[in-house]
Amino acid sequence: xxxxxxxxxxxxxxxxxxxxxxxxxxxxxxxxxxxxxxxxxxxxxxxxxxxxxxxxxxxxxxxxxxxxxxxxxxxxxxxxxxxxxxxxxxxxxxxxxxxxxxxxxxxxxxxxxxxxxxxxxxxxxxxxxxxxxxxxxxxxxxxxxxxxxxxxxxxxxxxxxxxxxxxxxxxxxxxxxxxxxxxxxxxxxxxxxxxxxxxxxxxxxxxxxxxxxxxxxxxxxxxxxxxxxxxxxxxxxxxxxxxxxxxxxxxxxxxxxxxxxxxxxxxxxxxxx
Numbered sequence: 001x002x003x004x005x006x007x008x009x010x011x012x013x014x015x016x017x018x019x020x021x022x023x024x025x026x027x028x029x030x031x032x033x034x035x036x037x038x039x040x041x042x043x044x045x046x047x048x049x050x051x052x053x054x055x056x057x058x059x060x061x062x063x064x065x066x067x068x069x070x071x072x073x074x075x076x077x078x079x080x081x082x083x084x085x086x087x088x089x090x091x092x093x094x095x096x097x098x099x100x101x102x103x104x105x106x107x108x109x110x111x112x113x114x115x116x117x118x119x120x121x122x123x124x125x126x127x128x129x130x131x132x133x134x135x136x137x138x139x140x141x142x143x144x145x146x147x148x149x150x151x152x153x154x155x156x157x158x159x160x161x162x163x164x165x166x167x168x169x170x171x172x173x174x175x176x177x178x179x180x181x182x183x184x185x186x187x188x189x190x191x192x193x194x195x196x197x198x199x200x201x202x203x204x205x206x207x208x209x210x211x212x213x214x215x216x217x218x219x220x221x222x223x224x225x226x227x228x229x230x231x232x233x234x235x236x237x238x239x240x241x242x243x244x245x246x247x248x249x250x251x252x253x254x255x256x257x258x259x260x261x262x263x264x265x266x267x268x269x270x271x272x273x
């Protein structure tokens with residue numbers, strides 16, 4: 001259970017395997033345990049660094065002025081990579097981890113070889129997104145923590161494996177959860193052109209998750225990242241790393257190895273012309 005002091009806080013992380021380095025960035029409210037479905041597939045060829053970022057898991061919970069800050073978390077991840085002299089690295093981020101990974105690729109293109117962004121967005125794509133988020137924030141502030149988690153898990157009632165992994169990985173406390181949900185979203189569509197890394201964007205097809213149309217959000221990322229490929233999973237949604245773990249694992253490994261991506265009946269690909 002290693003910990004390292006970076007950027008004024010301590011960061012907990014787990015490692016597995018040996019080889020080329022991959023940094024795994026989990027979704028909001030989760031922890032490194034979100035990546036358990038990836039360990040067997042990736043650790044045979046890669047060294048996995050699975051970080052609990054600030055406010056999550058066993059890492060420090062401190063934020064200046066108690067303000068949850070995406071940019072500060074991004075700086076923590078950069079400092080983590082620099083302090084351990086890991087760069088250049090491959091980065092995989094899912095959901096909020098995808099946003100952190102994208103911001104990292106924008107701020108520090110020098111430390112990233114290849115980038116995978118899944119179930120992410122660079123802007124809130126519609127007015128309905130803002131409305132849904134505001135309603136859920138108001139509701140969550142009034143409810144006990146256990147009730148909040150149960151409500152969040154309802155979307156996975158037909159996906160017991162995904163629910164099991166997410167419940168196991170959720171460690172965020174109510175205070176940090178509410179701070180996160182009310183924090184300003186760092187819109188960065190206008191900065192996506194700064195990403196230099198070869199990028200695989202993955203998203204669910206025509207699925208609204210917390211008010212966000214995943215396919216539309218993924219198309220925005222694909223359109224604005226120059227060296228990118230888009231994979232839309234027609235029947236799934238956030239987090240693809242769990243819901244579609246076998247295809248996700250194979251696709252990401254093929255991408256990192258520079259192999260052609262395999263065809264799957266449930267996936268549509270979009271390539272740059």
